[in-house]
Amino acid sequence: MNLQAPFQSPARAADPREARRQIREGLHTGHTAGLAPGYLQGNLVILPAEHALDFFRFCQRNPKPCPLVGVSDTGNPDLFTLGTDVDIRTDVPSYNIFRDGVLTESVPDIKALWGEDSVAFVIGCSFTFEQALVTDGIRLRHWDDDTTVSMYRTSIQTTPAGPFRGEMVVSMRPMTMANAIKAAAITARFPHAHGAPVHIGDPAQIGIADIAKPDFGDPTPIEDGEVPVFWACGVTPQRTVLEAKLPLVITHTPGHMLVTDIPGYEAGGG
Template sequence: MTTPRPDDSILPTAHSSPAEVRRAAREGRLQAPTAGLAYGFVQANLVILPEPQANGFLRFCQANPKPCPLLAVSEPGARSCATLGSDLDLARDVPAYRVFREGRLQATVSDVEAEWRDDLVTFALGCSFTFEHALQQAGLPVRHIEEGRNVPMYRTSIPLVPAGGFAGHLVVSMRPMKAADAIRAIQVTTRFPQAHGAPVHLGDPSRIGIADMRSPDYGDAVSVGEGELPVFWACGVTPQQVLMDAGVEFAITHSPGHMLVTDIPDSELALL
């Protein structure tokens, strides 16, 4: 008896498999942020660079593991990566990509087949969406999922370690919580160092150079309730700002909030 294929008209949910999420992105049905999809599986930020810049970016990631936790690095020109999953196309399986030329954002597109080159190296970096399932399992609020929005992300004044010709400042994602929940969130997310780990700051956003919480640099603003603190984690959008600051000739990344959903179980990244 043949197992029926899922209805392709249905958008993926928390209960979808990673392959179903990737197929929906590949076919153009999924164009929204991936927060809350395929619970229990690692989501990844992508940075795709020509090989001459890849070695320098690798050194930058090694020098800045908090915003750039390396999960996998592809061979030049490869559109698949067995470490991340089977039936996986790096050029088509993200809901939205960003294409940069000469350090400027040129376009946001649904696939990058037309841009693909034989010298491109893909870096998959850990993403905070990975630990959000653990936060929810612990009964902690994840406001952007509750409100159906993209996570708010902000540029900060926190300097990065220069390496490989790259430098800049940290970008953070924010989730508002009451003080007791923030303490528990620190405990939960510390177990996921390959998904940015524990927060880098909580409380007064001006202390890290954020002037207006209502105007995130990436993503969407979310409500902050009475008695709640903004809690900030290192964010995988950091490399996108770094690439623009470096004026790279050519680069491809995911669009903020629109991740590659991998076949890696969250449990493989969790420390006991």
């Protein structure tokens, strides 16, 4: 996820409704990191209804990489379960359009593409738990260095549903083992933001040959006394959907999420 696009916003809105208004009116076109802190942000996948039931199953069967936080009615762009006046056609700063699995363009709204049979899925993302880790005193190297988190393909297989299948993609954050244990306990409280780690330590055990060479994002040096900690990553459902090569799939542009009205902690509650 490229989080390094320059800020293009009058000011980082603290209120999620104000953030969406700025996005909708074209006043905020950059990434959403730091917008409406404490509110859940989500990844977006829009599919035609004929594939929605299988994708719903895929998310239900793979909750760590695909923690569903909201699903639209068919053809209705109002995601009323995620906030007041959320129009999924306009309220994400940038959308990626994929045809037959190939990225054809990035656009600032999808008014022309949303149809009667469109279904929008919003999936929790790691912003939520990263905020909790930093609040609890665990430093994140990619925050300190302003890089994109390291992501890797693994040998962990997802549970398939219809055309959706494939390996899990994970993100990696290096830290001391003491912090890894603490981070496991903290993130377990956020099942809607990928939950507890899927692995700590030896990358080879989950099929990662070279930790210095991530498949996505930037490399992250692992310093003496640190272990790599791996979490299921929201890139998993995106890759899965693209590899199914559907005629039309719409996602958010990486880093440009939907800002919801849901407090981050609420989504993790019991």
